[in-house]
Amino acid sequence: MLRNKTAVGGRRSAVKEAKQSETRITNGYDRLLKILKKMGSALVAFSGGVDSALVARAVAEALKEKAVAVTAISATLSERERLFAKEVAKLIGIRHIEIEIDELSSAEFVANSPHRCYYCKRLRMARLQRYAVEAGFNFVVDGANIDDLEDWRPGLKANEELGVRSPLIEASIGKLEVRTLLDELGLPFWNRPSSPCLASRLPYGTTVTREKLAQIEAAEEAVRALGVADVRVRHHGDTARIEVPGSDFQKILAADQLSRCFKKIGFKYIALDLDGLRSGSLNEIIKPSK
Numbered sequence: 001m002l003r004n005k006t007a008v009g010g011r012r013s014a015v016k017e018a019k020q021s022e023t024r025i026t027n028g029y030d031r032l033l034k035i036l037k038k039m040g041s042a043l044v045a046f047s048g049g050v051d052s053a054l055v056a057r058a059v060a061e062a063l064k065e066k067a068v069a070v071t072a073i074s075a076t077l078s079e080r081e082r083l084f085a086k087e088v089a090k091l092i093g094i095r096h097i098e099i100e101i102d103e104l105s106s107a108e109f110v111a112n113s114p115h116r117c118y119y120c121k122r123l124r125m126a127r128l129q130r131y132a133v134e135a136g137f138n139f140v141v142d143g144a145n146i147d148d149l150e151d152w153r154p155g156l157k158a159n160e161e162l163g164v165r166s167p168l169i170e171a172s173i174g175k176l177e178v179r180t181l182l183d184e185l186g187l188p189f190w191n192r193p194s195s196p197c198l199a200s201r202l203p204y205g206t207t208v209t210r211e212k213l214a215q216i217e218a219a220e221e222a223v224r225a226l227g228v229a230d231v232r233v234r235h236h237g238d239t240a241r242i243e244v245p246g247s248d249f250q251k252i253l254a255a256d257q258l259s260r261c262f263k264k265i266g267f268k269y270i271a272l273d274l275d276g277l278r279s280g281s282l283n284e285i286i287k288p289s290k
Contacts, residue, residue: 048085051143
């Protein structure tokens with residue numbers, strides 16, 4: 001009898017937790033809409049990733065025709081991600097435009113120090129701010145969430161300097177809530193793997209070039225052709241270091257043609273990272289001072 005009571009109590013506790021979680025998530029989205037409505041009009045820095053997609057969806061709901069999603073087109077954005085951003089904007093129902101930006105014109109960005117993202121974000125957001133002013137939008141917003149505050153994100157400093165707002169942070173929404181909300185909103189890409197810019201595959205101190213970015217893009221497409229959804233190809237000069245989830249190791253090892261393909265792209269050596277896929281693995285050497 002005691003076990004029955006315990007089991008019932010456990011189920012009640014689980015139901016209570018689920019309801020509290022659901023309420024927390026719903027309240028988060030309500031806070032997000034309230035923040036956006038007060039802006040009056042907004043331009044979303046839109047990559048098509050889940051974070052900026054949630055912001056764009058909420059901005060479209062809160063501000064209707066006074067909202068626009070802008071994707072910065074450059075050598076650091078793969079063609080796959082560019083096309084996906086267009087599809088997501090259409091699905092969300094927000095006006096979408098593309099603006100070309102050349103990060104490779106920035107010597108600081110090309111030098112690829114641990115602050116590379118700061119120089120990239122500074123360049124991109126300044127351009128979007130100019131467009132926002134010209135087009136009559138009150139604010140530029142991005143998809144940074146509260147989990148980004150715990151990682152190495154020098155681009156957040158550029159946002160602060162330029163007055164770019166991060167409504168997910170303001171609404172205290174993290175990555176898990178982002179995906180949960182997209183799912184509840186009926187958006188089918190809620191569980192799509194993240195795909196940072198191609199420059200993030202280059203170790204700090206390695207000069208960023210158009211050729212290297214193109215090699216990374218081609219190599220990752222070759223891996224995806226094997227049925228691997230989530231991949232990073234880290235560019236270490238002549239060596240390509242492949243990061244995929246452990247469950248996909250066999251697909252890589254069984255692909256006889258992959259080595260030939262990578263060598264045709266320009267790599268001499270191909271390595272499979274036995275630690276598997278880690279987002280931001282090249283940041284592991286950084287110990288940011290706080």
